[in-house]
Amino acid sequence: GPKWDKTTLTWRINGSTPSTMRRTVLDSEIHQALLLWSRHSKLKFYPSGSNPADILITFFSRDHGDNLAFDGIGGVLAHAFFPGPDFGGDVHFDADETWIETGKKDPSGTGLFGVAAHEFGHSLGLSHSPIVESLMFPYYRDIDFDFELPQDDINGIQALYG
Ligand SMILES: CC(C)C[C@H](C(=O)NO)C(=O)N[C@@H](CC(N)=O)C(=O)NCc1cccc(N)c1
């Protein structure tokens, strides 16, 4: 499938962000999620500042112009676009989820780090994996910062950007 033709990628968070999470925490969750992938590949990620980013991260509710409307709290949590120009690589999070910081044992919330790490796999060109312990398995499980990228995901990212 599609992959980036470069190993240095930029990211930016665009627009309004969840009130349940301080912006400094949000930036850290995103940074840690990207680190998971860069630790096992030649990929490097940098904030784009005010320039256009390869990976544009936005929180949207319901209809948001890409024919992939979100569904309110629960259900679909986020989606991402495979590598490419414009919306390629972009990640959309469902703003109606209760996004919480990693490590906070709040069963009513959804840990952003785990979902972001999964979505960035898609942004880099990985599809879902049938391996239940993989990060690219279709269904969410909460992870925290000492999470090690499972072998199946390492194999996937190495195959693309080893
Ligand atoms: C058909 C897709 C748009 C579903 C969507 C997804 O896979 N986004 O990448 C999604 O939100 N999947 C949920 C599961 C579901 N409700 O369909 C999910 O937990 N994905 C994120 C995730 C987070 C952490 C780990 C894993 N394995 C998956």
Ligand SMILES: [Zn+2]
């Ligand atoms: Zn979207």
Ligand SMILES: [Zn+2]
């Ligand atoms: Zn997915």
